[in-house]
Amino acid sequence: MQYAAEYILPLKWNGAGPVTELAHYLRDLVRWIDVTVVDGSDEPSFDRHSRAFPPEVRHLRPDPDLVRRGGNGKVHGVLTGLAAARHELVVIADDDVRYRRPELQWVLELLEESDLVRPQNYFARLPWHARWDTGRTLLNRAFSSDYPGTLGVRRSTLLAAGGYCADALFENLELIRTVKAAGGVEARADDLFVARLPCSSRHFARQRVRQAYDSFAQPGRLAVELGLLPAVLLARPAPRHLALAGLAVVAVAEVGRRRRGGRHVFGPTAALWAPAWLLERAVCSWLAVASRARGGVRYAGGRMLLAAHPERYLRAQLEQRGVGGVVPAGATSPPAAPTRGPSGK
Known part of the structure; x- marks a missing residue:
């Protein structure tokens, strides 16, 4: 059917x-x-x-x-x-x-x-770069x-x-x-x-600054990401403090892994990759700022600013333009968050 x-x-x-x-x-x-x-x-x-x-x-x-x-x-x-x-x-x-x-x-x-x-x-x-990017996914799930x-x-x-x-x-x-x-x-x-x-590891590498550039659409998130590298450089924390910070990031990612049945698809070691992704984003966010100063991030042979x-x-x-107030067919209120699949599992 x-x-x-x-x-x-x-x-x-x-x-x-x-x-x-x-x-x-x-x-x-x-x-x-x-x-x-x-x-x-x-x-x-x-x-x-x-x-x-x-x-x-x-x-x-x-x-x-x-x-x-x-x-x-x-x-x-x-x-x-x-x-x-x-x-x-x-x-x-x-x-x-x-x-x-x-x-x-x-x-x-x-x-x-x-x-x-x-x-x-x-x-x-799950090649290495897919595990790396899963760290981003889990942190996103932990907060939203x-x-x-x-x-x-x-x-x-x-x-x-x-x-x-x-x-x-x-x-x-x-x-x-x-x-x-x-x-x-x-x-x-x-x-x-x-x-x-x-994707291939080569394509993954090419996407690092471009994905960091997306945070310009979320100013609060961008501010946090831009603040990470200066905070580390200025504080110059001891290795044990860095290790504790890394463990805290892993704990937050683990919350995202466990949320809404995530353990069914995200493996038990997935959260361990979150600190590596966060370190990458701390650096690439500043490279994204540099791209914006040059007119936007590279895309398809040109640059995109927005x-x-x-x-x-x-x-x-x-x-x-008089557009708004769309009501979906058959809906009287926003739908409840889904908790089960169509088969009830």
Whole structure:
């Protein structure tokens, strides 16, 4: 049985890419949901993808009008797919996200009473850099929610808002804030775990400053991250004090690991990597400041200055256009936080 929903996958792979593995994933996916791949790859790669993908996959080029405006290529792909979607309920996912049917069903069930669903990603395989980045995930979970590479969204809510800004580097946060600014209801599904594949270690290294730059969209967080390195350099703590601080970071990460069933997907040693990630962020935050002084962080051969708009700014813009107060179909109040999957497990 297919769900009455659309799966949108923005893609840009120039040259060699793991197209065979992705094609196998899509062969399963098209049995459950309509799939649209919006592919901004070069012509040889686009043709290779077309031959590899199942015939049931709708394979599109990004809207050229969007591309000419510049900005974030992933947003171009999402907005193109959203305009072409055949259903109200939409799942947006990066090319490394791998849903199974139960998680997909759960997202769609939550979308019945909300405008946005925010699952939790975890790495299906754990090379060293995936373990390192899991430290970030656990710290995010300890204080709030993580930012996944997949979201569920109601098409009408996002289209009513006029889409979301393609000049934002932190595009998922921009999408989340746009939906909320339009009056949409967000369901944070911190115990809905969706697998993702780790990138190469080389790609991971290239992303360090760019990911630190995302914190410009969260000034309080940025202030803390920028304060870490000066605090250590000025205090010059003794080794035992550094060790105690590291243990405290591990303890906080362990809270995130245990929260909302996280132990089912995050291993018992996952929290031990959190101090390494925090040290990296303490350094890369200052490199991100230097990037901003040069006009923004490097992206796709250029620079992007904006991380994401504040929600109050987006709300004011939408109010000027008469957009807001969206009420999701069938909802009378914000949905309760999910505690069980569709099977009751």
